[in-house]
Amino acid sequence: LSLPVNVTSLSSALLSARELVDAATERGAARTKSVDEVERAELARGMGVENPERPPKWARTDFKRLKDGQDRRRKRATIDELDRDLQDLLAFYRDVLVVQVGGQVTLVNAEMLGNIEKVAGRCAPETTMRAMEAILEAREKITAYVTPLLAVEELALALRAS
Numbered sequence: 001l002s003l004p005v006n007v008t009s010l011s012s013a014l015l016s017a018r019e020l021v022d023a024a025t026e027r028g029a030a031r032t033k034s035v036d037e038v039e040r041a042e043l044a045r046g047m048g049v050e051n052p053e054r055p056p057k058w059a060r061t062d063f064k065r066l067k068d069g070q071d072r073r074r075k076r077a078t079i080d081e082l083d084r085d086l087q088d089l090l091a092f093y094r095d096v097l098v099v100q101v102g103g104q105v106t107l108v109n110a111e112m113l114g115n116i117e118k119v120a121g122r123c124a125p126e127t128t129m130r131a132m133e134a135i136l137e138a139r140e141k142i143t144a145y146v147t148p149l150l151a152v153e154e155l156a157l158a159l160r161a162s
Helices: 010-047 057-101 110-121 125-143 148-161
Strands: none
Touching (some): 057 110, 057 125, 057 148, 125 148
């Protein structure tokens, strides 16, 4: 949620996008790691392979198939993590809009009131709405399997303009 405050230049936008995607990738990999290890060990045990890291030639196809499936699951987990981050960012901008229009509702991110007010003070509600639209567009892109980094870089550049 520091993205809206930190994105003030081209370089900070691109750096923030990279950091956001890297963090989502790490969380996605951590979420799938234990399942991956169990599956690999079970396949090795079922095939009678002592070292699953170096399977014999006759077992490599099965281990490759397993790895490919695990890679797809890890990518999906990364996309899920990134989508959650974008939902949080959308809630932040919702709070910005509430402050800008003087809404009388509870802020989702009340603990970040200082940053919310900072962002609210530097743009108009129309600009905030465009930022929210850019976030929704980025969510659509990552779930449509556009390269996450490209989608988030585009978003960060759009937020920089707001």
